[in-house]
Amino acid sequence: MRIDLHTHAKLSKATDFSPAYYEEMIAEAKANGLNALALTEHFNTRNFHEVYDNLDRLYPFNGEYYEADGLRIFPGMEVDIRETGHILLIGRKEHILEVRHALDNYTEKGSFIPFDELMTLAERYPLLKIGAHPFRVSTPLHHLEAEQLRRLDAFDLNAKDMYEYGNEVNRANVERFAAELGKPVTAGSDTHQCLQYGSLYNELHRPCDSVAELKQAILSGAYELRIADSLPLQVKASVMLKKLLKRLAQLEEPTPTLADA
Template structure:
């Protein structure tokens, strides 16, 4: 089993592309170095709406290509050997993203299904559903959702600051953590989400829950409690 964080970002800021492009080589090294300290074997670089190629391995940690696509209904992770290099925020439907992912031999994963997203309601050939490190208490909700759709679950920290890496990750049953092997494991269900309950991560999780609920980005399933937050409008 390899421990791979399947949702990570190389920068902690957005909206400054040229500055971000200059920072990314440092950001990925900080990410990989911290992942190594946390005992991870790999990390997927899933930056918002763009993919940038990095070394296959840094600091002894496998770097898995990926992108987090902002679809018309929320975010979808595309992870694998050949993710799209760039997407336009809010332009593609979840179904179109899944088709693009599969054409490129990648896996398509529903990201944080209860945060500012209605992707979970889309009937498309997703490969997995994520247990997100920012909201570990939603795991029971995700388990019920995954069971309903017959999909495996992955884990990802959704890290933007390097110290957050590994608060959620995926145990991947492969002989070697290559992008191709990781994709095959996801599609075969040879994955299991893990959540680190280290005290600092618990505190971070509570902080993110407060932030996202206060900004109306968090949506509880109707069967659990009355929903809060407004999901993206249908396009």
Template sequence: MMNIDLHTHGKLSKKTHFSMEYFLSMAREAKENGLHAVALTEHFNTLNFTDMLDQLDQHFDYQHDYYMVEGLKVFSGMEVDVANKGHILIIGNRVMIRDLRQQLEPHTAKDSFMQLEELLNRTDGYPVLRIGAHPMRESTPLTHHAADTLQRLDALDVNAKDLFQYGFGMADEVRQFADQLGLPAIAGSDSHQPLQFGSVLNRLDNNCDTAEQLRSELLTGNYQLEISACLNVKVKAAQMMKELLKKSMVVA
């Protein structure tokens, strides 16, 4: 069995530099909340994305598709904005993530985001896991994209931030949308702050070492999506702490 959060961030915000101390506080909190693994899906257009990977490479052993961080598996990944709204999580080997990030360099600004179809074309055939992030969030929905395009994804994200904002009924809406597409619905906390870990998780029947193994477990239904009864407290506390930390950085 393996408990994994498939949508997490290693930085407080896009505009902050990567901090190893902050990242380790995230990893430790994830473990304390019963997680065995997380997917590090930092925004592709965050400040110094590759610097984050460079630091991880220097400090942690990497095997299969994950860094081993104090006993926590941290799968390498990335969250990519696409044209006409929407975010896609790509989880895979760090070599592939670095290569894709380089390909996306001309597409980091809002007016130049890559089309969803092109992003899928560029990752077709690779042993990666592709997830539609927060597909029904008002600011970045995926519902307007063509069904046959969305069906090329591997799963849709039941997102903790959306459950907090819109209510727990959002989980049913995402599940229904996923069912229409023939996709599984998975859990992602969307954590930028340690307190948010444990708000949601995926309890896999089997331990996984690669993105392809994760994909297989999800597509065969060998997992349970769990939503914490403490989700609202966790997300609200995380959001409040995030705002306080951002203000302290501005003051500093």
């Protein structure tokens, strides 16, 4: 089972969820050989709940994952912490939504939840907790105390960072960091659009039918990291496409009139 554990459904936090756009993304994920993904949309994205409301209309849901024409979509979200950094939470949909509800007062920059409080909240549920891109310059995690970081289940080897900082350098840093904390490393493309799927993923030794099975596979090391030779090209093209799509979206916005003033 080939699964990407860090993906997004929207082009950016500021855009609305587009069913047509996401269906194109799913088609590309399948075309690139993925069997599953974790949808880790930003917790403070515009109209967060509409993402899952739309998925409920688009795809059958069996209590553990959405079945998108043969691709499994496990619920999740990406949460900012006060100390700077991002945490991926993956779990049953009702648990993700309950944690998101508890974060209603923490969505604005300057008022994000402290790491320890987030962990205490997340530990009430059987979630998979992954420290996202721990060496990203803008949102690192390596500045936190070791005893704090050990509350996480794994750390994210991220396609964007491998492109930005170099495949071998970034992988060595993340793997050394995780090993010092006694934690595994998971793969995530961190894609916001279709071209990055398949650049980096986890190949599990067997299919997982639940988040509990997925978490156990990660913790027991029953998987391999797979990095495509085309990762640099995929991410570079992805970055360029994202900029173009955002520019087109801005151009399509209605021009203010005197009546709007």
